[in-house]
Amino acid sequence: MWYWILHVMGADNLSGPWYGFWSGFGSDLGEIAIIGGLISIYRRHNCHVKGCWRIGKHPVAGTTYVVCRQHHPDAAPTHQEVLAAHRAAKVRDA
Numbered sequence: 001m002w003y004w005i006l007h008v009m010g011a012d013n014l015s016g017p018w019y020g021f022w023s024g025f026g027s028d029l030g031e032i033a034i035i036g037g038l039i040s041i042y043r044r045h046n047c048h049v050k051g052c053w054r055i056g057k058h059p060v061a062g063t064t065y066v067v068c069r070q071h072h073p074d075a076a077p078t079h080q081e082v083l084a085a086h087r088a089a090k091v092r093d094a
């Protein structure tokens with residue numbers, strides 16, 4: 001009787017194991033693609049300095065290199081320097 005109920009519900013359907021196999025296989029491929037995608041995104045955005053794992057956000061003037069704060073040739077500007085550069089740009093444009 002119990003077997004008959006399972007049979008009607010499709011639990012012992014022959015396509016069941018295969019469906020499980022393919023969906024498991026597919027999700028593994030999906031995970032590999034996601035991890036591979038994350039690695040390629042990371043490799044595109046990390047510092048260009050060899051062996052540096054930090055995220056590179058700072059383009060080096062005159063080059064195509066993008067490096068992290070640690071490897072950038074210029075020191076971080078102070079607030080005063082940012083304001084001075086802003087005022088100088090406004091004067092230059094006027």
Ligand SMILES: [Zn+2]
Nearest residue numbers: 047052068071
């Ligand atoms: Zn770096």
